[in-house]
Amino acid sequence: MIQSRKNLLHGCRVPRTVILSVLSVEYIILFYSSLQRLEGILLFIGYFLLTVAITCNNHGRNVQVKYEQELSLILKCVAANLILSVFMCAVYVDNCIPYMIRLGILLILQLLSIVIMCEIVMRITIENYKGKRLYLYQEKTIDISSIPQAESMSVDKVSMEIIKQKIKEYDEVYLFDLSAEKRNDLLKICFKTNRPVYFTTKLSDMELRAAGLAQDGETPIFYRQAGRIGGISAALKRLFDILFSGVLLVILAPLFGIIALCIKLDDGENVFYYQTRCTRGMKKFQIIKFRSMVVGAEKFAGAQLAQNRDPRMTRVGYILRKYKLDEVPQLINIFRGEMSFVGPRPERPELIEEIAEKVPEFTFRTTVRAGLTGYAQVHGDYHTEFLDKLKWDLMYIENYSLMLDLKILLMTIPVVLKGTDDVK
Secondary structure, rough: OOOHHHOOOOOOOOOOHHHHHHHHHHHHHHHHHHHHHHHHHHHHHHHHHHOOOOOOOOOOOOOOOOOOOHHHHHHHHHHHHHHHHEEEEEHHHOHHHHHHHHHEEEEEEHHHHHHHHHHHHHHHHHHOOOOEEEEEOOOOOOOOOOOHHHHHHEOOOOOHHHHHHHOOOOOOEEEEEEOHHHHHHHHHHHHHOOEEEOOOHHHHHHHHHOOEEEEEEEEEEEEEOOOOOOOHHHHHHHHHHHHHHHHHHOOOOHHHHHHHHHHHHHOOOOEEEEEEEEEEOEEEEEEEEEEEEOOOOOOOOOOOOOOOOOOOHHHHHHHHHOOOHHOOHHHHHHHOOOEEEOOOOOOOOOHHHHHHOOOOHHHHHHHHHOOEHHHHHHHOOOOOOOOHHHHOOOOOOOOOOOHHHHHHHHHHHHHHHOOOOOOO
């Protein structure tokens, strides 16, 4: 489906120098009196270098999705200020509380300024964009009835020379679902004509994006490590899952009781619903959910995905589904090691077999433990195409880090609070 420019979400695109300047000015304002002394000047120099090393580092093409890059900047600011607070306490050991208060104010100012800077730049570069975009596609791959014919062109009907001349008339190009050969040729043309270009991703692109630069003699090559989470990373991830699932199970025990009572009062049937799903290595397990549908919902129609306005949903189930509260019992699955907090959502084995007939690579998702939330859930929704879900999940697997897990968990919060549109 063709997207408008407003739907083509980018990272914040705020220049590093602007970020550094704004954060430094805020520091000077709050700690101006300290700059009168040598230790204050040294602290400012240390803060400046710390900001360059942490906050402005890796601020580019590695994280270019809206909301995610802003979150990266905010987390880096928090890290920089925590480190700075240690130095403050060391230097002003007898009177560090006023400086800690100022650091707290500084952090709030930084968070606000990052959001404002990102939003302003986003509006300037995306929402107020007045340029023209040319869509290039292949026959039978896209429905172009929703866009003017003057803005689209089939690469199967005209020569590359004509396309090259046409590209020069537009400000940017969108290569939609082209073959690898066609896409490579057109990317070269866009490079020669200095035109920005969007292009839909292929599964191999997910692996290329995670590859590092290596060298074979005098030839630059790419190197991709094994796409699995292992070693120390896997151990830390599992430790995190055990600790936080255990804590949340204790804290949310009253909520469990309230939801269970509501389900029971609604129709008097079972509170929990168990379903066979697949996790790492296609291993089957029983996922635990609060029941949101009538008993025997799939008895006659068989296994099927939930639909909008699904008549099988109960009154309490509607609320549970909308705010994803039916998923809360999966904390038990996480504690038992069948799932993780973050990872590809587990699917039913029969559904995986059905999807794999059209997308054989769909089983690649099961190289890691299934998750309560995931990349596909924060960037998509319940009805996102399975191929797109697979691309997001592969991007997560190939680029895994504990910081990425933290970002996905934080990005899940507004998704839950907003509620899903799946149960309209």
